[in-house]
Amino acid sequence: MNFAFFEVFDVYLLEAVVNGILLGGVLALMALGLNLIFGVIDVVWICYAELIMIGMYGLYYAYAVYALPMWIAAPMCIALVAVLGLLLHYIVIRPLLDAAPINQLLATGGVLFFLQSFATVAFGIDFRNLGIRLPVLAIGEMHFSYARLLAFLAAVAGMVTIYLFMTRTYIGTAIRAIAQDRQIMVLMGVDSRRLYLVTSALGGALAGLAACLLVLQYDVHPFVGLSFGPITFMIVVLGGLGNFIGGFVASFVFAEIISLGGLYSDLEWGYVLAFAFFILMMFARPQGLLTRRS
Amino acid sequence: MTAPLLAVRNLQVRYGDLIGVADVSFEVAPGSIVALLGSNGAGKTTTLNAIAGIVPASAGQIEFAGRAIAGEPAYAIVRKGLALSPEGWRLFVQQSVEKNLLLGATPVGDKARIQHQLQRVYAVFPRLAERRKQQAGTMSGGERQMLAVGRALMSEPKLLLLDEPSLGLAPAIIETMYETFLRLHKEGLTVLLAEQSVDLALEVASYAYVLQVGRSVLCGPARDLLNNPEVQRIYLGVG
Numbered sequence: 001m002n003f004a005f006f007e008v009f010d011v012y013l014l015e016a017v018v019n020g021i022l023l024g025g026v027l028a029l030m031a032l033g034l035n036l037i038f039g040v041i042d043v044v045w046i047c048y049a050e051l052i053m054i055g056m057y058g059l060y061y062a063y064a065v066y067a068l069p070m071w072i073a074a075p076m077c078i079a080l081v082a083v084l085g086l087l088l089h090y091i092v093i094r095p096l097l098d099a100a101p102i103n104q105l106l107a108t109g110g111v112l113f114f115l116q117s118f119a120t121v122a123f124g125i126d127f128r129n130l131g132i133r134l135p136v137l138a139i140g141e142m143h144f145s146y147a148r149l150l151a152f153l154a155a156v157a158g159m160v161t162i163y164l165f166m167t168r169t170y171i172g173t174a175i176r177a178i179a180q181d182r183q184i185m186v187l188m189g190v191d192s193r194r195l196y197l198v199t200s201a202l203g204g205a206l207a208g209l210a211a212c213l214l215v216l217q218y219d220v221h222p223f224v225g226l227s228f229g230p231i232t233f234m235i236v237v238l239g240g241l242g243n244f245i246g247g248f249v250a251s252f253v254f255a256e257i258i259s260l261g262g263l264y265s266d267l268e269w270g271y272v273l274a275f276a277f278f279i280l281m282m283f284a285r286p287q288g289l290l291t292r293r294s
Numbered sequence: 295m296t297a298p299l300l301a302v303r304n305l306q307v308r309y310g311d312l313i314g315v316a317d318v319s320f321e322v323a324p325g326s327i328v329a330l331l332g333s334n335g336a337g338k339t340t341t342l343n344a345i346a347g348i349v350p351a352s353a354g355q356i357e358f359a360g361r362a363i364a365g366e367p368a369y370a371i372v373r374k375g376l377a378l379s380p381e382g383w384r385l386f387v388q389q390s391v392e393k394n395l396l397l398g399a400t401p402v403g404d405k406a407r408i409q410h411q412l413q414r415v416y417a418v419f420p421r422l423a424e425r426r427k428q429q430a431g432t433m434s435g436g437e438r439q440m441l442a443v444g445r446a447l448m449s450e451p452k453l454l455l456l457d458e459p460s461l462g463l464a465p466a467i468i469e470t471m472y473e474t475f476l477r478l479h480k481e482g483l484t485v486l487l488a489e490q491s492v493d494l495a496l497e498v499a500s501y502a503y504v505l506q507v508g509r510s511v512l513c514g515p516a517r518d519l520l521n522n523p524e525v526q527r528i529y530l531g532v533g
């Protein structure tokens with residue numbers, strides 16, 4: 001009797017751990033986009049999750065309403081959000097580059113509410129989904145959804161692409177260099193404004209990819225950004241703003257807390273635990289998980 | 295007399311309420327090595343940074359190859375053929391030696407020319423070729439100085455500004471460094487050299503200017519300044 005109890009428990013535990021890893025991949029993708037923008041341009045896109053929300057609607061309309069095949073709809077969605085990232089930089093960030101950080105935060109915060117109300121007016125408040133039901137993969141007594149597996153693999157592919165881009169190409173090298181020393185990059189003959197545009201498009205494209213992966217699993221509505229925006233910010237802050245590796249590690253830490261925390265009751269409790277963990281860590285390690293305490 | 299490659303007239307640079315450079319004027323003839331001398335805080339770095347465009351001039355004129363460049367963005371100035379090896383090197387420490395060099399070649403654009411220039415820099419500094427894959431941040435002081443100069447050379451400059459290339463280096467390394475400058479000069483490069491070590495700079499320079507608390511106070515052929523007691527007086531900070 002006792003023995004059987006533990007057996008069941010272990011299966012659930014293992015399933016939760018694996019689901020945590022799958023969730024972590026998608027969170028890491030979102031954290032990477034936000035970190036890229038912060039590391040290079042030195043601004044925080046508070047409206048990052050709302051860009052993703054627009055991207056989710058984009059895929060919903062392209063795929064479910066206009067019935068485009070997925071291999072066209074998904075790249076279109078990524079391109080759409082990349083263009084949104086460009087516009088966000090061009091219209092809102094560029095005029096405020098030399099302004100106080102609080103003004104930049106308020107401005108992108110304004111964009112957050114703008115996008116939410118725009119979506120409410122344009123798309124209504126109904127929950128919508130792609131209407132795809134992907135099968136569930138059963139391994140022994142464990143069950144994993146194909147949607148999550150697919151999202152995880154695509155997120156990893158996206159991150160590997162970014163990694164190769166940043167380490168193998170001239171523009172990627174320049175983007176990393178400008179994150180290291182903004183002032184000296186101009187001595188290299190680099191017009192930083194152009195690099196900022198490229199970076200904004202990249203950050204947007206990452207949000208677009210995240211949008212495709214999220215709308216596979218969740219319904220989209222104008223306020224859906226609230227369910228993963230805050231968690232992404234906590235991850236990025238805990239990983240150390242602009243620290244790519246830190247953000248990556250923190251993504252999996254949070255994902256496991258959410259997933260394992262959800263074991264004991266429902267997933268919402270996992271989020272409560274994650275936020276509590278964040279607050280504790282802000283006392284213990286305000287500089288982020290990976291930085292050494294001085 | 296030929297027109298100067300670089301002419302600075304009554305340059306003034308302010309850091310907020312503080313004055314970095316009050317009134318500096320000098321000229322650099324094409325094909326020459328000109329030294330900018332002065333003790334700590336005299337305004338050498340400020341002057342070079344203003345010429346390169348990374349700090350704004352608040353008054354005065356800067357002309358390069360006959361055109362006013364003051365107020366232009368730094369990335370446009372380096373594209374005109376004026377490169378700075380900055381104080382403290384300012385390397386991209388997390389990236390490899392070769393990536394640092396390639397970043398310096400941004401103004402060149404053409405791939406074949408960049409490769410050619412890369413081979414030239416490796417010929418000038420064989421040590422950099424040996425360490426092309428090493429992270430810049432893990433190099434020794436002398437190697438970093440070589441990399442800073444090499445990175446500036448990658449932009450195919452007509453005029454190279456060097457900010458205290460001897461700072462913190464062992465005498466033997468300083469000597470080879472200066473021999474390299476002479477060699478580059480023979481190949482046609484014009485050099486503006488900011489230094490605290492008077493003897494060193496006057497040995498390679500043809501002409502020199504002395505700065506004192508943000509003003510150009512003395513100038514002349516390097517040979518004459520070497521024996522000028524006034525220079526020693528300024529350096530010892532007397533009067």
Ligand SMILES: Nc1ncnc2c1ncn2[C@@H]1O[C@H](COP(=O)(O)OP(=O)(O)OP(=O)(O)O)[C@@H](O)[C@H]1O
Nearest residue numbers: 309312313314332333334335336337338339340341
């Ligand atoms: N960023 C800055 N903000 C305020 N004042 C500055 C700044 N940089 C330089 N200064 C001031 O400008 C003056 C000139 O400094 P600068 O660095 O140009 O001198 P320098 O001749 O290069 O000295 P050193 O030989 O020590 O490098 C100094 O009084 C210095 O304190």
Ligand SMILES: [Mg+2]
Nearest residue numbers: 338339381458
């Ligand atoms: Mg200096």
